[in-house]
Amino acid sequence: xxxxxxxxxxxxxxxxxxxxxxxxxxxxxxxxxxxxxxxxxxxxxxxxxxxxxxxxxxxxxxxxxxxxxxxxxxxxxxxxxxxxxxxxxxxxxxxxxxxxxxxxxxxxxxxxxxx
Amino acid sequence: xxxxxxxxxxxxxxxxxxxxxxxxxxxxxxxxxxxxxxxxxxxxxxxxxxxxxxxxxxxxxxxxxxxxxxxxxxxxxxxxxxxxxxxxxxxxxxxxxxxxxxxxxxxxxxxxxxxxx
Numbered sequence: 001x002x003x004x005x006x007x008x009x010x011x012x013x014x015x016x017x018x019x020x021x022x023x024x025x026x027x028x029x030x031x032x033x034x035x036x037x038x039x040x041x042x043x044x045x046x047x048x049x050x051x052x053x054x055x056x057x058x059x060x061x062x063x064x065x066x067x068x069x070x071x072x073x074x075x076x077x078x079x080x081x082x083x084x085x086x087x088x089x090x091x092x093x094x095x096x097x098x099x100x101x102x103x104x105x106x107x108x109x110x111x112x113x114x115x
Numbered sequence: 116x117x118x119x120x121x122x123x124x125x126x127x128x129x130x131x132x133x134x135x136x137x138x139x140x141x142x143x144x145x146x147x148x149x150x151x152x153x154x155x156x157x158x159x160x161x162x163x164x165x166x167x168x169x170x171x172x173x174x175x176x177x178x179x180x181x182x183x184x185x186x187x188x189x190x191x192x193x194x195x196x197x198x199x200x201x202x203x204x205x206x207x208x209x210x211x212x213x214x215x216x217x218x219x220x221x222x223x224x225x226x227x228x229x230x231x232x
């Protein structure tokens with residue numbers, strides 16, 4: 001079974017600084033998708049960034065980028081120039097195309113941003 | 116992006132009653148929808164997969180008779196918590212994949228906070 005692990009229950013970053021959230025996963029599949037979701041206090045799930053496993057290039061979305069290490073099964077999220085609005089729960093998630101976007105989530109990391 | 120609408124956002128019900136939660140895909144068709152449950156300060160756990168035109172698939176440990184799922188159309192799935200008890204109090208979230216344009220992405224409803232008193 002696939003598992004997703006986030007080893008950092010809480011992280012803190014100073015406003016305008018950079019922070020990296022860790023995620024590791026376990027799978028026997030070769031073709032899959034990885035995601036980072038943000039869940040603010042409203043609890044609406046917001047897609048931050050996605051990565052297709054077949055792509056070697058790391059995904060980037062403005063201030064958000066990932067470090068995808070397929071061999072190590074690692075998928076970390078880097079947030080640059082952190083803003084107060086980045087404070088939220090962040091979930092790493094995994095799926096395969098055949099799973100029809102049924103997501104397996106990590107335990108989550110609560111990110112606090114200090115002004 | 117695609118929109119998934121979930122209602123109600125909050126509901127309080129008495130122990131022993133039933134509560135229905137709706138999940139609608141507003142601008143795309145979804146043959147499959149997923150229902151997750153989230154306890155306070157925890158992650159999302161998949162409860163069941165809702166399939167249009169067929170029975171739902173439940174995850175291990177999820178009571179089929181307590182959590183009734185009906186995928187009535189290509190845009191609507193409902194989750195009914197039957198004979199609710201305080202331990203059913205939780206946050207329930209639905210999601211639907213939109214595979215249009217060759218891209219695969221899951222879109223989430225706003226979630227429903229259920230409180231059973």
